[in-house]
Amino acid sequence: MIRAIRGATQVGANSRDEILSGVTELVTEVMGRNRLTTDDVISVIFTATPDLTAEFPALAARKLGFHDVPLICASEIDVPGALPRVVRLMAHVDVERSRQDIQHVYLRGAVALRVDIAQ
Template structure:
């Protein structure tokens, strides 16, 4: 089965733990649904957050969705002046029969501005 990388991002209205979990779960669920995946297909997931998000780890939100056996990692995004604030990004490595061109990347809320070419 081919391995594909799937990107996505979302934004928060505020750095609040419950809000972070809700938006992260919304992003992960949308990514999984758009690509017809289940957790068995997921090899690993890397989350990044902008420096203004410190309320919790996005990986904790993914674990609540059943990703406990999937290797998850969180990192801090580069602090580029003028960049979009309060962004959670995801890079998921999955096994899927989808061709590279058929993979659906997911950008939600204000994160649509990051990749208008990929956002739906």
């Protein structure tokens, strides 16, 4: 069964270290809360707000062992008043769980984006 898992985090600054640290934390939480291995992951789409340009978010996943998982990065649309410095992800996974059992992960300031499903 294919499921999509959403997640987001807000990083402190447009720096390589902040982006890699924030995305590492986000991916680690998504994997842990959903009891996943990289073999369960079909692909991951990362987006970053236009103010984050210092590093590709997917690099953090590669450093975590996502070597043969298709990853892609894209820019979020620049909506006036949107929360700044946010990296989002949508992971497509192959698991035998209902939608209700999927844990979406919103960290740091990004909790404000989806208070209805943030854990």
